[in-house]
Amino acid sequence: MNYTLNQLQIFLKVSQTQSITKAAEELHLTQPAVSIQLKNFQDQFPIPLSEVVGRQLYITDFGKEVAVTAQKIIDEVQMLNQQTLAYKGKLVGKLKISAVSTGKYIMPYFLADFVSKHQGVELLLDVTNKAKVIESLKNNEVDFSLVSVLPHKLPIEKLELMQNKLYLVGNHQKIFKQKMYSQKIFEKLPLIYREQGSGTRYTMERFIEQKNLPVTKKMELTSNEAVKQAVIAGLGYSILPLIGIKNELLNQDLQIIPVKGFPIESIWHLIWLRSKNLTPVAQAYLHYIAQEKQKIIESKFSWYEGSLMPHKT
Template sequence: MNYTIHQLQIFLKVVQKQSITKASEELFMTQPAVSIQLKNFQDQFDISLYEIIGRKLHITDFGKEIALIAERVIEELNTINYKTEAYKGMLTGKLKISSASTGKYVIPFFLEEFLSNNAGIDLVLDVTNKTKVVQSLKNNEIDFALVSVVPDLLDVEEELLIDNKLYLISSEPQPNEQMPLIYREEGSATRSAMEHYYGTHNSKARKRLELTSNEAVKQAVIAGLGNSIMPLIGIKNELIEKQLYILPIEDLPVTTKWRLIWLKGKRMSPVAKAYLDFIQLKKNEILEEKFKWYQEYK
């Protein structure tokens, strides 16, 4: 056998994504290039690693076993790289963060300087809904979670970052009680806040759509399909361009807090500890430089 590390990485990514197209996007390769390397890797084995049935990729049981081994091999290779850099005096390793979907408008600004100053650190950032974020934290798969509401029945510590302000958003500048409501999916913190608000204000507005991302909700509101309670942090450009309007409604905005949380008593890696120290030292400076518009918005 004469397969390469690159082929192991490609095969593992294809298995993780269950798609050559999605794997090629994440690897910044063309689809034909991934397909060629995948075939070259398969040619090293007498047993099928995958099958394509009805244009859909299926990983065989043997392929799944090889993927598990490939994952361990790549982790060990990363460890070699980290150890090499560490001996040269660099902070090295992985920083693993899972963020609630709207947190994608927040967390990059709290990472940029830290990663720029520490070239030996690899970031693994998973942006998903609150339920999956909390599950990753509960399973101790990540260093930190970025959430706007502290999860129940989970003993955590936290570092507050910034307010999360939610307003009623419309494509029209004036309130229209006939407009239906657009909700996020079950498990979303924004969905919970919206349900709580309308559950306590006897609204007669009906639910029309349920969408699985903040971006999808935003585009649906712009298209005039309905109104929604949304985080201010994600609609700055649309407000400037007058694609969206904030409606003056009683008891809004709803305000929570974006916070980094981690399991209480967790033994942090040197990278995670360094990042937390950075946040505590630089937080106010980042807020002043990157979020002044947001904090001043009334």
């Protein structure tokens, strides 16, 4: 047998996704390239590793055993690479972070230089809603979580990153001429909500409850991106984080409706379990953020305090 590490990685990904197309997407390869390597790998075994029933690909029992071995080999190779880097005095290991969906607009900027400087660090970043982020932290599946709403019952440590600002937004089909509207405007604007478990939804609902606003819920969608597109299409209005609508404001796909009491402000925090023993990689990242966060904010988010939005009243 003369299979390669690349073939092991491709077969492992195919076995995990049970799809050549999905495996190709996750590996950033073309579908034909994955198919060829999968065939070359299969040809080295007298027993089928996979089979196609209808249009669905299934991994055989023997293929599942090969996948387990492939994972062990890949893990050992990664460990060997990390040991080599550690021997050379370099920082090695995994950095695991979960982030709320709006975090995808800021977290990469707080990671790029750190990962670039430490080639031995493997980054695992999961972007999902607030409920799942907190669950992954609670289960000790990650080193850090990025949230804009702090959990109440979980013993955590926290580091403040930057402000999160939410505004009432709509498309440009309707002209809003007043410099500032009262909160009674919500009586006339059907609102589009995020799903339950979303930090944006939580912040939005808490504000509505505190102000006792007479809102009309139009629909519920499962991501800020979906909400944003629905607003652009004219299906309603919503309260969205400024960080995620910069381009749409500049392109005039969306407009901020100036309403008294806006923006709604919260803080993005990097949080971790108080009882967690941080790895050397996690400790190094925490030190990096504490030292560099202000420089990152000034260089990457200077527009955030600029003229894209009206001032709070």
